[in-house]
Amino acid sequence: MTQPTLEIKxxxxxxxxxxEVFVAIIDPSKMANYFISKSSGIMEEGKHITWxxxxxxxSFPIRVGKxxxxxxxxxxxxxxxxxxxxxEMTLVPVNNTSTLVTITEKSRINDDAGIRWLKDNTSxxxxxxxxxxxxxxxxxxxxxxxxxYMIK
Numbered sequence: 001m002t003q004p005t006l007e008i009k010x011x012x013x014x015x016x017x018x019x020e021v022f023v024a025i026i027d028p029s030k031m032a033n034y035f036i037s038k039s040s041g042i043m044e045e046g047k048h049i050t051w052x053x054x055x056x057x058x059s060f061p062i063r064v065g066k067x068x069x070x071x072x073x074x075x076x077x078x079x080x081x082x083x084x085x086x087x088e089m090t091l092v093p094v095n096n097t098s099t100l101v102t103i104t105e106k107s108r109i110n111d112d113a114g115i116r117w118l119k120d121n122t123s124x125x126x127x128x129x130x131x132x133x134x135x136x137x138x139x140x141x142x143x144x145x146x147x148x149y150m151i152k
Contacts, residue, residue: 005107006118012129014099016136018070018091021099034135
């Protein structure tokens with residue numbers, strides 16, 4: 001019998017056109033305003049890049065999967081237990097002035113470690129969408145200083 005798996009799924013509607021949202025996700029010069037501090041490159045299909053975060057003294061290798069301009073972004077990264085997981089972002093235009101962004105990350109076994117991952121990364125991806133919305137709609141970097149309590 002196969003053990004059930006867990007999958008993260010979060011979504012948020014942004015009051016910006018789909019192309020502007022797409023560029024804000026793949027372009028590290030935009031991402032540095034709401035998510036990462038540094039990237040080794042733009043997200044392009046098949047490319048290997050590294051992300052750094054302002055709060056943590058570690059870098060995350062990213063293997064970019066499929067990219068469909070203004071529609072879909074996928075990448076692979078390793079979780080805290082060094083399991084490679086896929087993150088998929090879909091972008092759907094709403095009335096030509098807004099974009100529905102849905103993020104799915106999968107998957108982990110439904111056990112204690114999987115439940116911790118589900119809790120932490122669901123919160124993380126919700127924060128990503130909130131920070132993206134604040135940046136695109138209001139020019140605010142919500143992440144700045146938001147995780148200072150975690151710095152040791």
